[in-house]
Amino acid sequence: MRGWRRKPVSSWKIVGAVSKPVAKAALVAQEFAADWPDDWVVTAMEIAEDRPDDWTFEVYLDRKPSKADIAKVTALFEDEAPELRAEKLPDSDWVSESQKGVDPIVAGRFRVRTPDHSPDPSAIEFVIPASQAFGTGQHATTAGCLAMLDLMKRSGVGIRNLADIGTGTGLLAMAALRLWPNAAATASDIDDVCAGVVADNLNLNGMRAGPRRGALLMTIADGMEHSLLQARAPFDLLIANILAGPLIELADDFAASVSARGNILLAGLLETQEAEVRRAYRKAGFRLARRMVNGDWSILWLRKRTAW
Known part of the structure; x- marks a missing residue:
């Protein structure tokens, strides 16, 4: 979040x-x-x-x-x-x-650690320095998104084009690329410091930057109006781990950017805010596929309906 x-x-x-x-x-x-x-x-x-x-x-x-x-x-x-x-x-x-000395986070097959911890070759692992922008995996919403992405992959979901809106460190976009390595991937954030953070993390984790499949293309954008996001849509997976208010405001814009039968992963909302968020996305043409609750936070996997 x-x-x-x-x-x-x-x-x-x-x-x-x-x-x-x-x-x-x-x-x-x-x-x-x-x-x-x-x-x-x-x-x-x-x-x-x-x-x-x-x-x-x-x-x-x-x-x-x-x-x-x-x-x-x-x-x-x-x-x-x-x-x-x-x-x-x-x-x-x-x-x-x-975050100094915090233990690695394990979510599904993912493990997120800081550089001072030893690697675990049995996990899908990411190294995220604790000094960076929010999104090191320590927050319940980030860990919940990692677990939900793993569940989506295990459920047989195929992804060819994905976007992570409000990416922070780039962790969730990188995690999705590890699960679907041939996908085109786009990440955006409103904070321009995140561009350098994402570039560093891609390099640190042996992943590529750029517009080709299997690489992550990063941009600075507020919402979905940016020309790059519009050019690379529609996405069959859109990830948004932000806040309940912006999630509700962006429901129609997200719907316009997701392909038919596409998937959207929403987080950053308290469980008490879930009903309002789900109502907004139901009106925008989505149905609930799965939900998780991690602590006080809801993580929602929604799928776009093909007919009204």
Whole structure:
């Protein structure tokens, strides 16, 4: 799921302790906050495995938060606003620090690790440095998409032309190419830093960049209006691990870009948001093929109907 970014040194965060339901409600509220700064990054997670209902809610920004900044975060909480405080982070990349020493992620036949872990030749493996943009496989939505892609392949789905919208590190596009190595593949993201990240990861994982089959062509685009995406459509697999709001807004555009009987893999939506997302895609001409729930997050595999 897009949302985390490579952060500069000397960052700050606004942090507070919350319950799990309060954290989930605030995540939804932030998604629909019209004036939310694009460079503020929101995370929420449980404090410890043996305390599943105790969560921490954090907002990362690259300057010392003002009283108005803290008030903006407080507004995400309706009647149960936590006590929020500002904390200065060490002079280091907070994504790297937060993921340092994390174990590899295993999802289906896939294994995603950082360079400091040993390889496993029995798995379909990817090396993604922890210091990069969001999409290292640690988030439940990314791991869920990997598992769903593996399920699609095991179910006999054949893919010749795929796209990954909001690609981040390029992980899901690369994973799909490993499963369908003769496919044409396109990846896009709104963040221009991702172009270099994807290029580095293709090289690190021994994969090719470019327009030919078996290679990944990367572009920077907001939505589906970009000429490259339009030229390479229709896709028989479209992956979008973003957020529920944009997924709903893009339903018709995605439908226009997916071939008859084509597949779409959606993630980045909380389970509580699933009904609204499915309703939008049902209206756009898709039916549910399979769904998974990973933690609080839904992963949806939909297929385009051939007739209304």
